Amino acid sequence: MSIRMNEPAVTNPSSVTPQSSSASSPRDDSAADAQPSSVAKPSLRVLSPAEIAHNEAAKGTDVDSQGIPNVRGALAADPPLHPTEEFLAELKRESDALESATPQEILKWAADRFAPKFTMATAFGPEGMTILHMLSTIAPETPVFNLETGYQFKETLELRERVKERYGIEVQYKYPDTTVEEFEAEHGGPLYKTDPNRCCFERKLRVLHRAASGWHAWASAIRRDQSEDRAKAPIVGWDKKFQLVKISPLANWTKKDVWSLIFKENIPYNPLHDQGYPSIGCQACTRPVQLGEDERAGRWSGFQKTECGLHTSD
Numbered sequence: 001m002s003i004r005m006n007e008p009a010v011t012n013p014s015s016v017t018p019q020s021s022s023a024s025s026p027r028d029d030s031a032a033d034a035q036p037s038s039v040a041k042p043s044l045r046v047l048s049p050a051e052i053a054h055n056e057a058a059k060g061t062d063v064d065s066q067g068i069p070n071v072r073g074a075l076a077a078d079p080p081l082h083p084t085e086e087f088l089a090e091l092k093r094e095s096d097a098l099e100s101a102t103p104q105e106i107l108k109w110a111a112d113r114f115a116p117k118f119t120m121a122t123a124f125g126p127e128g129m130t131i132l133h134m135l136s137t138i139a140p141e142t143p144v145f146n147l148e149t150g151y152q153f154k155e156t157l158e159l160r161e162r163v164k165e166r167y168g169i170e171v172q173y174k175y176p177d178t179t180v181e182e183f184e185a186e187h188g189g190p191l192y193k194t195d196p197n198r199c200c201f202e203r204k205l206r207v208l209h210r211a212a213s214g215w216h217a218w219a220s221a222i223r224r225d226q227s228e229d230r231a232k233a234p235i236v237g238w239d240k241k242f243q244l245v246k247i248s249p250l251a252n253w254t255k256k257d258v259w260s261l262i263f264k265e266n267i268p269y270n271p272l273h274d275q276g277y278p279s280i281g282c283q284a285c286t287r288p289v290q291l292g293e294d295e296r297a298g299r300w301s302g303f304q305k306t307e308c309g310l311h312t313s314d
């Protein structure tokens, strides 16, 4: 892997590469005839001094025995943001008011309220791509990052480049402490085969805790209809696990809503979705699903595990 966070400035974007919609795409028929619309391309974003300082500070943050910052999320921000009763009540009021808002309106509210301490993590799933598309016009300066575990599909990494070309948004990679080779040597082989929970903790959760430190709020791409855990997600709420405000603009959207917009706006998406992968994580822990299987049945197949722990409330 040659790309690291805090890369130097990038040059002008190349032209947009239109994407054709395959006959086997997971779209709905109503979206099939929609014509792509043109999307304005902002200039490529370079990391601001504040972002670079944030990344550097996160490396040296005091951590506990698990490598997680002792003071994290918005509590580690400058200035810090604390979940006081008054603030939580404000979030609840805002969340209720935004229940009938569009995802674009929710994102606009979030950027107005929390930028420049508003960020987003993405695994480049269809929902994340939808939010990136919206952010590209609403708040293109929003820093976005991806957890590069070292086990992601090459198609996922290529999608990061397509996002840069299409939208001028340079998604930052956030890496674990060790390379895949070092990690597997340390654990006597691929840990995902024997203890995927530990593997996800070390290569995703710990990295995410560090990456989330110093921000006041982040956007999440979850939909309420994806799982029991996600069904309880407010539009705006306090993320107890990561200790910052979590905004879920797509909470009220369905899978059909997401794919309709993808095809209507010709939003780039992972080509693996056209090959039987409705949900895509690390290559080692993702398989295509069969007709009739749950859309997350291909994740950690053979294990009692359906979430990597990023969106669960425990």
Ligand code: SF4
Pocket: 149, 151, 191, 192, 195, 196, 197, 199, 200, 201, 203, 204, 281, 282, 284, 285, 308
């Ligand atoms: S999804 Fe699999 S390979 Fe990726 S971090 Fe989790 S257990 Fe490890």
